[in-house]
Amino acid sequence: MKKCFWVIWVVGSFSVWAAPIEPYEFANETDRALFQKMTHELRCLTCEAQSIAESNAPWAQDLRREVYRLIQEGGDEMAILTFMTDRYGDSVLYKPPFNQATWVLWLGPFMLLLLGGFILGRIVSRQKGN
Template sequence: MKIIIATMLALIISTSVMATQENYAFETDQQRVDFKRLTAELRCPMCQNQNIADSDAMIAHDMRRKVYQLITQGNNHDQVIDFMKQRYGDFVHYQPPVTNTTIWLWILPFSVLLLGGWILVRRKPIDINNSVSDTDKVHAIDQDALIAKAEAMLEKDK
């Protein structure tokens, strides 16, 4: 009975809890558009494949506040992206730059495809005569002998 009362009490209390929603006041509509675009482009470091606009992680809240602060200070899109990359690394942006480190992410898949195609082209065709096993050859010889015996027996009966 105590468990049921505790559960009911927890349900009643939990319905009164509401998530806080961040409301940002912008001076211009362009700042609002930039904010929405930037928060959609920046990845949450904690959520892996979720942008900071959709993430409820604490770090995403902090990043949204920082983006808001940078935009209201007059920074443009590229400056905000550069700041976030400097602070959180290239991973934070969904469009990583091509560098000596990341070039392998672009080259490796094509290299594997080219190598696989080259192997398929260079592969020797299968020789059907060589693919017959020794046991199959023995069975073929036995069949020929049986056919010869059967023909001899038929000739004998005539």
């Protein structure tokens, strides 16, 4: 019974990996790689915690099509990112830029680490002193 449960659990979890497949054809491997890279770097806004490469949401399908179109038209990484942020803002990026609104997000963990190290250092030095 328990074994059966585990089999179902393991097999069931594979479905999460199923990536949407569309018949996009590329002239060369560079374009294909760029398509893969860009669709993984763009966040699906209608489905939390998925990139547009992973999502089957209609909106993500539309955006994959737009990325494909931009690549076919000779657009590079910068052109694709600009196209997306002009329309959807920084929220569409999985890696948000460093700016006034995001510096806490970027530096926060390091500041906490420094603070923790400082406190730890104080405790250790005090115990040594004793």
